[in-house]
Amino acid sequence: MKKLFYLFALVSAIVMSSCSSGSKLEFQVAAANKQCPMSQGPGLTISKICTEANNVVYVCDVDEYQANLSVEEMNTPEAMSVMKPAMIQSLTADPETQELIELVKDANYNLVYRFVGSPSNAQVDIVIYPHEL
Numbered sequence: 001m002k003k004l005f006y007l008f009a010l011v012s013a014i015v016m017s018s019c020s021s022g023s024k025l026e027f028q029v030a031a032a033n034k035q036c037p038m039s040q041g042p043g044l045t046i047s048k049i050c051t052e053a054n055n056v057v058y059v060c061d062v063d064e065y066q067a068n069l070s071v072e073e074m075n076t077p078e079a080m081s082v083m084k085p086a087m088i089q090s091l092t093a094d095p096e097t098q099e100l101i102e103l104v105k106d107a108n109y110n111l112v113y114r115f116v117g118s119p120s121n122a123q124v125d126i127v128i129y130p131h132e133l
Helices: 002-012 021-033 077-093 095-107
Strands: 044-052 055-063 110-118 123-128
Touching: 021 044, 021 095, 077 095, 077 123
Parallel strands: 055 110
Antiparallel strands: 044 055, 110 123
């Protein structure tokens, strides 16, 4: 995921300063989506980056056999209580993601990580709200 956030930071450097926060973010999302699919390790691929309403959505395909992980099992309170804080900590601790975080907060968008399992087609969304960043 670090590669993806680095890509976001690079793309944001070329966005014109006269654009609104929302349009800057939309531009970044469109540019980042052109880089898809992006492998994030064994069994995990970011297949699409898009906006849906006020959300930046990362669609992450999970090969449940290769990753030895069931997406359905990710949708439990126990798993969420570990995964979401770890994702927030990773985002906020990495200097390369600071510009992305600021654009997301300025535009009042949420970050949504949508994990889609294969072959199960199970889906789980982890939503990070601007005030959590």
